[in-house]
Amino acid sequence: MPILNRAAELQNEVAEWRRHIHANPGLLFDVEHTAAFVAEKLKEFGVDEIATGIGRTGVVGLIRGRSEGRTIGLRADMDALPLTEISGKPWASTTPGKMHACGHDGHTAMLLGAAKYLAETRNFDGNIAVIFQPAEEGGGGGNLMVQDGMMERFRIEEVYGMHNLPGLPVGQFAIRKGSIMASTDEFNITIKGRGGHAAMPHTTIDPIAIGAQVVTNLQLIASRSVNPLRSVVVSVTKFIAGSAMNVIPNEAKLSGTVRTLDAEVRDLAEKRLREVANNIAAAHGAEAEIAFHRNYPVTFNHATETDHAVAAASAIAGPANVNPEIDAMMGGEDFSYMLNARPGAFIFMGNGDTAGLHNPAYDFNDEAISHGISYWVRLAEQRLAA
Structure with a gap:
């Protein structure tokens, strides 16, 4: 099954959101602009419950389905890096010394796009918590959100994360069971x-x-x-x-x-x-x-939830475009704290032939947006099917 038609229709709108976030970056917990933008969009979509200030500046939106049931969490990160951008793009950072050099602007925009779709259709039983996290780049924002009782408050039973990967073609996904990041x-x-x-x-x-x-x-x-x-x-x-x-x-x-x-x-x-x-x-x-x-722990993908992630990615991209055994990477990721709190999985999505992560010339590839939205929607609908 290819990307969702509605995700393709949303791509240009979501790209505009992404570029707005990109032009207005915040470091660590100082993401008030992005958090306010996220909360306003969730309200506009008709998300049932919106909580701000979780983990200091995190945002969680709860989308209720057709009937009561389980809750799964989908997470995106919001913070930028202390770099001066040299991409030359019209939407480049307006703040010297701060830029989205890791694609968190794209992650946030794609999850917003998925939230809009899911709030429109509600083709699932149970609840979806869309999690927008601050301070991934060294601040441990994921840990603070967990410590704030996010999992218990929203009764989250499984949690999933996604990150773009330069060098992996757009439309492809990669994941592995067990330790995926250090x-x-x-x-x-x-x-x-x-x-x-x-x-x-x-x-x-x-x-x-x-x-x-x-x-x-x-x-x-x-x-x-x-x-x-x-x-x-x-x-x-x-x-x-x-x-x-x-x-x-x-x-x-x-x-x-x-x-x-x-x-x-x-x-x-x-x-x-x-x-x-x-x-x-x-x-x-x-x-x-x-x-x-001791900083971020190992990012450990749980076996059953990794299978669910592979199934969702395969439904969007086709099995040939999903690598279920990517080599582990020695970079760190604070989604690890959420995976320590609940079973789940972290997947990589292709960003194409772009500058590398944490490079001042990097820019998220907007062509990947519809693939990311489609993955989130398919995963949510499969995990909360009747």
């Missing part, structure tokens, strides 16, 4: 040595030399501590030390991320990171102070 933990290590003159290094405890050994040995976590069939990526992304050419400093600071696809490896990676930093520092008479922050 946990994203952050660390800061301060190597405390003893500074001195660069001409007399023997009188110092050089935190730069020690820090360099720490960087090198952290890479052995992946190659020598973890089963090679299981994934972990340790990236040192900052190394800050020193202020003069002829001075060995007192301390060096290292920062970075640890990304894993399961809880056991996550625990092991943190343990080994602490051991490596502490023991290398101690071996050279220095001291290591370590701060390890």
Whole structure:
């Protein structure tokens, strides 16, 4: 079954919504403009219940079907990124330093399009909660919405998310059961040595030399501590030390991320990171102070709900255009918190040959809109069929 005729009819209107959101981006929880736009559209569509301020600035609309029944949740993210846009599009960001470089404008617009369709037709039994979330890009807005009792308040039993994917052709979908995106933990290590003159290094405890050994040995976590069939990526992304050419400093600071696809490896990676930093520092008479922050958990697709997502995508795109075994990705996604709270699935939708995510030249592909709306509608109607 191809995309829905009504979704195709809505494409231009939804594209206008998308471009309006794109031109007026907000970071993290500061998405009041987008949240107000969403709430106004939901009211215009005749959505039965609209709640704002969930997870600080999140919006949830409840669409009731023909009869009482179960409730499923469909989620889109609303926030932008701290980048200055270079796409050159007429609808480019009007705010320097803020832009929709990840397609959340498209995600929000497509879910609004699906909400309009579902509120018009109500061809389902039960309820659909359309969830518009702030602060996906590092703020944990999904976690706050869950902590605010969203699942209980709307009696959500299953929850589904979707993200565009540059490089995947428009009209195609990709998903996998189990871990599809990684946990994203952050660390800061301060190597405390003893500074001195660069001409007399023997009188110092050089935190730069020690820090360099720490960087090198952290890479052995992946190659020598973890089963090679299981994934972990340790990236040192900052190394800050020193202020003069002829001075060995007192301390060096290292920062970075640890990304894993399961809880056991996550625990092991943190343990080994602490051991490596502490023991290398101690071996050279220095001291290591370590701060390890657990950020987004693994995004884990539940098996039955993944099958439902594949069935809905196949009904829209055809089975040949749905990859049910995409490789897991080491990027993070805070929809993971919602999947920890309720069974569900997270799917990727093709964005075509565009700039990559988080690139200042990126723009969501409006040709994908009717496919995204059709997926949401088909999934909702299949899960809440009589």
